[in-house]
Amino acid sequence: MLDEQVDDKGTDQTGAREIIKNLCDRAFDADADKAAVALGRSTEQVQAVLSGAEPADDDLVMKARGIAINRGIEVE
Numbered sequence: 001m002l003d004e005q006v007d008d009k010g011t012d013q014t015g016a017r018e019i020i021k022n023l024c025d026r027a028f029d030a031d032a033d034k035a036a037v038a039l040g041r042s043t044e045q046v047q048a049v050l051s052g053a054e055p056a057d058d059d060l061v062m063k064a065r066g067i068a069i070n071r072g073i074e075v076e
Contacts, residue, residue, distance in 0.1 A: 007058045015076075016056035020049055022075040023064045039063050 006016045020035070024046070028034040036046040039060060048054035068075040 004055075006056055006061050011061060013052070013055055016061045017050060017052065019061055019068075019075045020046070020056060020064050023068050023073065024050070026073045026075070027067065027071050038067055 005012055011019070020039075024030055024032055024035040028038070032046050032050065033043050036043040039046060040063065041060065045054065049056045049060065064075065
């Protein structure tokens with residue numbers, strides 16, 4: 001499950017974590033609480049995805065990409 005593709009772009013779990021981490025670091029000053037609010041998830045869920053304890057889903061990656069585009073931040 002942890003090496004499965006997350007979306008139709010072929011993003012795997014490692015890539016998904018990188019996207020979310022880059023968004024968190026670049027848009028929210030590495031504050032998982034702020035990133036979680038923007039992503040519509042709990043802080044615990046975001047931290048679990050970032051640590052690899054929980055897999056990212058396509059909705060989370062799609063939201064992260066959308067927020068990055070809106071803020072002009074490169075996450076990939």
